Amino acid sequence: MTKSLILVGVGGQGTILTSKILAEGLLQLGFDVKMSEIHGMAQRGGSVNTQIRFGEKVYSPIISSGEADVLLSFEKIEAIRYLNYLKPDGTLIVNDYEIYSLPVLTGNEKYPKQALEMLKSTVPNTVVIKASEIANNIGNIKVQNMVLLGAAVKRLGLLDLDWISIIKDYLPERFHELNIKAFNAGINEA
Amino acid sequence: MKKIMTGNEAIARGAYEAGCEVAAAYPGTPSTEILENIAEYKQIYSQWSVNEKVAVEVAGGASIAGARALAAMKHVGLNVAADPLFTLAYTGVNGGMVVVTADDPGLHSSQNEQDNRYYAMHAKVAMLEPSDSQECLDYTKAAFEMSEKYDMPVLLRVTTRICHSKSVVNIGTRQDVGVKEYKKDVKKYCMIPAFGKIRHHIVEEKLAQLRDYADETPLNRIEWGSRKIGIITSGISYQHAREVMGNDASYLKIGLSFPLPERLIREFAEGVETLYIIEENEPYLETYVKSLGLNCIGKDIFPICGELNPEIIEKALKPEKSRTVYALDIPIPTRPPVLCAGCPHRGIFYALKKYKDVVVTGDIGCYSLSVMPPLDVTNTVICMGAGISAGIGFEKAFQQAGKNQKVFGCMGDSTFFHSGITGLVDAVYNKSKLAIIILDNRITAMTGHQQNPGTGKTLSGEAAPIIDIQQIAKAVGVKDENIKVVDPYNLLETQEALQKAYEATEPFVIIAKRSCALLKEVQKNRANLKCSIDTDKCTQCKMCLKIGCPAIAFKDGIMVIDQASCNGCTLCMQVCRFDAIERTGE
Ligand SMILES: Cc1ncc(C[n+]2csc(CCOP(=O)(O)OP(=O)(O)O)c2C)c(N)n1
Numbered sequence: 001m002t003k004s005l006i007l008v009g010v011g012g013q014g015t016i017l018t019s020k021i022l023a024e025g026l027l028q029l030g031f032d033v034k035m036s037e038i039h040g041m042a043q044r045g046g047s048v049n050t051q052i053r054f055g056e057k058v059y060s061p062i063i064s065s066g067e068a069d070v071l072l073s074f075e076k077i078e079a080i081r082y083l084n085y086l087k088p089d090g091t092l093i094v095n096d097y098e099i100y101s102l103p104v105l106t107g108n109e110k111y112p113k114q115a116l117e118m119l120k121s122t123v124p125n126t127v128v129i130k131a132s133e134i135a136n137n138i139g140n141i142k143v144q145n146m147v148l149l150g151a152a153v154k155r156l157g158l159l160d161l162d163w164i165s166i167i168k169d170y171l172p173e174r175f176h177e178l179n180i181k182a183f184n185a186g187i188n189e190a
Numbered sequence: 191m192k193k194i195m196t197g198n199e200a201i202a203r204g205a206y207e208a209g210c211e212v213a214a215a216y217p218g219t220p221s222t223e224i225l226e227n228i229a230e231y232k233q234i235y236s237q238w239s240v241n242e243k244v245a246v247e248v249a250g251g252a253s254i255a256g257a258r259a260l261a262a263m264k265h266v267g268l269n270v271a272a273d274p275l276f277t278l279a280y281t282g283v284n285g286g287m288v289v290v291t292a293d294d295p296g297l298h299s300s301q302n303e304q305d306n307r308y309y310a311m312h313a314k315v316a317m318l319e320p321s322d323s324q325e326c327l328d329y330t331k332a333a334f335e336m337s338e339k340y341d342m343p344v345l346l347r348v349t350t351r352i353c354h355s356k357s358v359v360n361i362g363t364r365q366d367v368g369v370k371e372y373k374k375d376v377k378k379y380c381m382i383p384a385f386g387k388i389r390h391h392i393v394e395e396k397l398a399q400l401r402d403y404a405d406e407t408p409l410n411r412i413e414w415g416s417r418k419i420g421i422i423t424s425g426i427s428y429q430h431a432r433e434v435m436g437n438d439a440s441y442l443k444i445g446l447s448f449p450l451p452e453r454l455i456r457e458f459a460e461g462v463e464t465l466y467i468i469e470e471n472e473p474y475l476e477t478y479v480k481s482l483g484l485n486c487i488g489k490d491i492f493p494i495c496g497e498l499n500p501e502i503i504e505k506a507l508k509p510e511k512s513r514t515v516y517a518l519d520i521p522i523p524t525r526p527p528v529l530c531a532g533c534p535h536r537g538i539f540y541a542l543k544k545y546k547d548v549v550v551t552g553d554i555g556c557y558s559l560s561v562m563p564p565l566d567v568t569n570t571v572i573c574m575g576a577g578i579s580a581g582i583g584f585e586k587a588f589q590q591a592g593k594n595q596k597v598f599g600c601m602g603d604s605t606f607f608h609s610g611i612t613g614l615v616d617a618v619y620n621k622s623k624l625a626i627i628i629l630d631n632r633i634t635a636m637t638g639h640q641q642n643p644g645t646g647k648t649l650s651g652e653a654a655p656i657i658d659i660q661q662i663a664k665a666v667g668v669k670d671e672n673i674k675v676v677d678p679y680n681l682l683e684t685q686e687a688l689q690k691a692y693e694a695t696e697p698f699v700i701i702a703k704r705s706c707a708l709l710k711e712v713q714k715n716r717a718n719l720k721c722s723i724d725t726d727k728c729t730q731c732k733m734c735l736k737i738g739c740p741a742i743a744f745k746d747g748i749m750v751i752d753q754a755s756c757n758g759c760t761l762c763m764q765v766c767r768f769d770a771i772e773r774t775g776e
């Protein structure tokens with residue numbers, strides 16, 4: 001059976017790096033893996049998504065609506081935007097974090113208040129992670145992606161792999177400690 | 191060895207393994223990483239060319255000289271490079287030559303959705319179309335072989351979902367083919383009419399041989415499943431189709447997209463009950479199949495516009511299947527891309543916005559975002575270079591209409607080198623009154639920060655001569671007093687230059703020089719520079735929101751600046767009339 005994960009967020013939040021590490025891990029676990037990322041315009045603060053599919057043999061890298069086993073959202077509103085991808089019994093992992101888009105900043109559009117509550121009441125399997133807060137406490141908001149990676153790996157039941165060494169492969173040495181700390185914090189949190 | 195690679199990484203690997211010696215490209219999403227990855231293989235000489243035409247000519251020259259050579263570009267790049275490609279089809283090659291065209295169905299980051307499969311037919315060269323990263327590697331190697339065997343450049347056509355999707359690849363080792371001997375041969379390589387005429391016949395002969403090859407090559411293959419439904423498809427559409435239909439259909443997977451395999455298509459069509467053609471954008475395969483007198487269903491049920499995906503195919507071929515999905519029916523804010531906090535382009539457009547009676551012909555780069563509110567100052571975005579040339583046209587048309595309306599033409603530094611210099615010469619030569627603004631952020635930002643002739647570095651990071659835009663303007667005859675170099679972070683200086691340009695009756699050039707805020711050294715140097723708002727002084731007039739900086743927000747009843755993203759450019763400070771914003775960290 002092919003499984004699907006979709007990672008969504010805002011350009012600059014580190015969704016692509018997180019997806020790359022996940023895809024590498026899944027390959028090492030012996031799966032056929034496909035991952036699709038879109039970069040370009042979207043990186044300038046736009047909404048971004050990367051998709052990962054894995055299993056015995058995967059054809060399309062693209063996830064259909066109602067098919068994602070896990071929706072990992074780096075931002076609250078983005079979880080709502082991509083919610084239609086999630087399977088009815090799928091898991092939503094959402095970062096308790098708001099990024100206002102320009103139309104919100106300039107007052108032309110509204111950022112909905114109760115976003116988290118609404119998500120929780122809609123999706124039974126909702127896991128809320130305060131990844132940005134945890135990352136900030138560890139020392140840098142940028143490692144929120146590793147907190148979320150830890151949480152996702154735990155929830156996917158994929159802890160049987162040396163993720164730390166993959167993280168090390170994908171990052172320069174001076175960032176190792178911080179990122180590994182964040183990853184472990186994410187596992188504990190989920 | 192097994193690795194997980196994007197299509198672009200796999201094409202680079204394929205070029206390396208095929209013994210490619212020379213590679214050239216101009217950046218363009220989704221193709222950019224091909225050359226960036228080739229540059230990692232030190233055995234290959236690689237370069238950023240100023241534009242795609244130059245890249246194909248560099249590769250063409252290298253090929254004739256005996257090297258295996260590659261040029262890569264996004265789909266619209268091939269429009270720019272079409273001229274050399276069409277005639278290289280006549281001269282043929284010496285070392286194998288591969289031209290990669292990366293199309294962008296769905297316009298993830300492009301100005302149009304053109305389908306470059308037609309280029310193969312038009313230029314009369316073979317085209318290969320991989321459908322995952324393994325095939326990207328294999329087909330790149332096959333393309334070099336085919337190029338030498340059939341003595342023609344070969345097009346490798348990929349799309350965004352191939353370029354930017356990762357899948358598992360078995361990598362091999364480099365085949366050391368070296369650089370072949372070059373022998374002067376004017377009848378083959380000098381396409382004066384007398385020789386071109388002869389070469390055209392040879393091109394037709396080679397295509398006839400290729401047509402036979404198309405029916406035999408394993409690049410095209412039939413996968414039999416249920417014979418109720420037969421699907422002819424290629425590229426990423428093959429993957430989507432297999433995903434949806436599995437063994438409930440048979441497939442003819444086309445790997446050699448030009449010339450198409452007539453006999454194989456007939457055989458396949460005969461073996462199935464209903465024939466479908468699944469392809470993105472244009473009915474390229476469908477038109478051919480129908481030209482053979484075969485019945486098939488294609489664009490009747492699949493869209494021409496946009497990308498395909500498994501869901502679209504499922505809806506068309508398995509309409510009985512339904513999906514349950516979550517929906518949260520509340521309005522959520524849009525999230526369009528924006529100029530970064532501290533972007534140097536912002537100042538120019540904010541200053542230009544003051545002129546209500548001007549037309550701004552824009553161009554393609556990060557500054558295309560000036561089309562969006564709150565800046566909203568650009569009237570046209572067409573193609574690279576049109577920022578200047580379309581501006582000349584506007585100005586001449588206004589003149590014909592007896593209107594004295596000012597036209598500003600804008601483009602970035604990379605775009606200026608790509609195809610702006612010719613427009614500038616045209617403006618001077620034809621005595622245009624166009625005011626030209628070069629947004630010189632010292633990099634090719636839009637496509638992910640590539641070096642260009644103005645940055646002083648090559649693709650591989652080596653030091654290079656810096657080509658000075660101001661000197662070019664002078665050299666082509668723009669008068670000294672009509673050239674102004676300004677810092678767009680300095681609003682007053684920028685406004686003064688714009689006013690001079692506005693009043694000028696001759697070609698005027700403003701060079702807005704300030705590095706992109708995302709460059710590593712800029713971020714390092716400005717790490718501590720931050721602006722903040724003194725809420726006691728702030729009257730909440732919201733002037734600062736008009737510049738559209740994503741670091742400034744009206745949140746919980748007060749104006750605040752996000753300290754993580756602000757880079758202290760001071761633009762907001764300069765527009766604040768109440769001295770409520772100050773900068774720290776000097
Ligand atoms: C013919 C063609 N080639 C490539 C591209 C892709 N492309 C879009 S914008 C751009 C570069 C823009 O650089 P620059 O003009 O310096 O502006 P910046 O993004 O740095 O502001 C490129 C390469 C294109 N749209 N058309």
Ligand code: SF4
Binds near residue numbers: 529532
């Ligand atoms: S990447 Fe650079 S040029 Fe592009 S919007 Fe950001 S700061 Fe401006």
Ligand code: SF4
Binds near residue numbers: 756762
């Ligand atoms: S100084 Fe003002 S305009 Fe510049 S980045 Fe900071 S908040 Fe934005």
